[in-house]
Amino acid sequence: MELHPLAQRFEFVADTYERGRPEYAPAVIGAIAAELGVRPGDRVLDLAAGTGKLARALVAFGFEVVAVEPQDSMRAVLADKVGAARVLKGVAEQIPLEEGSVAAVMIADAFHWFDRPRALGEIRRVLARGGGLALLTTAPDWSGASWAHELGTLVAGTRPEHPNFDGRPWQEFVREDGGFAEPWELRVTTHDPADPERVLAHMASISWIAGLPASQGAEVLARMRAIIQAGVTPEHFGLHVEIGLTRRLA
Secondary structure (H helix, E strand, O other): OOOOOOHHHHHHOHHHHHHHOOOOOHHHHHHHHHHHOOOOOOEEEEEOOOOOHHHHHHHHHOOEEEEEOOOHHHHHHHHHHHOHHHEEOOEOOEOOOOOOOEEEEEEEOOHHHOOHHHHHHHHHHHEEEEEEEEEEEEEEEOOOOOOHHHHHHHHHHHOOOOHHHHOOOHHHHHHHHOOEOOOEEEEEEEEEEOOHHHHHHHHHOOHHHHOOOHHHHHHHHHHHHHHHHHOOOOOEEEEEEEEEEEEEOO
């Protein structure tokens, strides 16, 4: 299964991705656990796990975690963070797990990259009856920074057509599958110390920015740095985690 061309760019920015992407607070995992009725000790799958930002939070909560990631450089960081024994190579459309073998599937900022009908069929296959699916989308809140609007405008202006922004809502795919309960959503907001360098690393790890020609990418990142350095950064930033939820029907 060939990855989306933009998703393939993550192979080249694994270290930057690890530096820039946010961590998941215990409150996020606790909210998912409460909504889906899963508990420490249950076996859960982190699908398209990247460098393991979500997987390590799931491990810390006490889940038995399996993390599946297709790209070699991302998987190397992932294995270092959560242990190679928990990590498998694979894609959402062909998950390397047995039928009914996990209590929940978690997907962080990746569902839009999948062939969603095929992936949902595989997710349903590996879920136990009544098992839960959680789709996490992170949205950093830089509204307290004087540079937030200018930076956001620059980022939006570089974006090509992208499945997360230009595709159909995830709920439509879940409903069309027919094997899941009516989806619902919740939001968890946490706060972290503000770090301009982490913001820049986050920007550099965005798929379409990572995919720019080297000279153009360097120019865009230099403009971002200048915008941030010329403005005022608060002590803390918020992080909104939007969580889409559903269950496999019995």
